[in-house]
Amino acid sequence: MKDEIIIAGFGGQGVLSMGKILAYAALENDLEVTWMPSYGPEQRGGTANVTVILSDEPISSPVLDTFDTAVILNQQSLDKFESKVKPGGVLIYDPYGIHHAPTRTDIKVVPVDAMEATIEMGQAKSYNMILLGALLKMRPDVPVEAVVRGLKKALPERHHHLIPANEEAIRKGMSLVKE
């Protein structure tokens, strides 16, 4: 098993955190994992992305040109990464704020109304967890239980009371993926 994932959006949308939580979940599930962020000023606005690789074998390059799975949170990232999804791969995106939807037909394109769901749920901060839920539905690389254990490691203790809300958002995201 190997999943080469790109998560991309605006700085502040929780792109790096989503990757980090996934990486901790992989650690909990005894998988090999690398987490390679774009770093620097883009964390304070502009685009941010992170490459997460999960594998049951040692991982060579943490830097990739093509991906099995893409989770896309804004138009710039869609423009940049749609062509980088391997044929047969999965592209998950939130249509909110997207003017030019993905056009590829050789990959599985999965729209997830995550922004709408966060507004409905009244918890804007779990936006990224809804998308993580959609990712886990499409790519069951790690069980949700491992993600919850991963959350405990990824979040400082003072935020642990938010874990149930995060889990709820993850499950919401899973339910938003239409078969």
Next chain:
Amino acid sequence: MKDEIKLMKGNEAIAHAAIRYGADGYFGYPITPQSEVLETLEALMPWETTGMVVLQAESEVASINMVYGGAATGKAVMTSSSSPGVSLMQEGISYLAASELPALIVNVMRGGPGLGTIHPSQSDYFQATKGGGHGDYHLIVLAPSTVQEMADFVGLGFDLAFKYRTPSMILADGIVGQMMEKVVLPPQRERRTNEEIKRQCPWAVTGKEGGRKRNIVTSLELDSAVMEKNNERFQRTYAEIEKNEVRYEARFTEDADYLIVAFGSIARICLKAIEEARKEGIKIGIVRPITLWPFPYDAIRDAAKNVKGILCVELNAGQMIEDVRLAVSDSVPVKHFGRMGGIVPNPQEVLDALKKDFINPSDSKA
């Protein structure tokens, strides 16, 4: 007992490993992409547990001179910075080498020259391996390619520095500094007591008691006849290091038609290119120098015996390629592929470069 596996950035691993090693002091000044070293040390507050001193100095020049002071007392002290900061430290590094002081310097390289970019680069190879500061000296230079090696090379760097009484350097880059992956930290060691330091470092300035000559730690020697003797001693040390401490990793070299030489993070990108190439039936091997000084000349010469070409892949304009050419003379064509200024090539670009240079050279005329 199962070792505890943690997930952390390479920079964080350096900080944890320094405390675990029983290091006595860290002096540094923040600069991207290695600020997490200092940040992590400040967050872990080792002065309350092991007694390790952590200090944000007023500049890199101050940091390296604090390292000089700490090292002169026989303490295990270190600093970390990134390219422009390490340039500022060069005078102090030369003084450390000339005063035969053990210390650990970490350079998490970014794109230069000048202030350049904050993104990954390997353009300080010459600076690290060929001097950097003035005078005839060498640093032991370790090049990690994983977060695990970031952690492991802290202990190795200190051990080698104390064994040979010479500063050592971890030459990393923004990729291995910023990426997170699994790491098993070394066990916690006690810091050495003052008595142990006096025994292990009889040369150190530890407070003179009766019965011994005073120790003077200095790089200044105005009598040239003595200074030449000093230099001869340094060179004997370097010869010992060259004899004993060469480290490298060779993979897929047995049946290889082509050889890649690459160090640090880019070696992993090359490894992915090699995996892809094998699927196409192209057999490429790789030698990854782990010590950049002393350089694994013999290993590269051996691995190159049956290959049609060597591609030296670096995040710079071509620096290590000079050592690779020295290793093989003119027996094999050696080409360079690299990106500069903080741009990191992907595995496909590496493979395309190798094909263009050695397999379909006619394509390159286009």
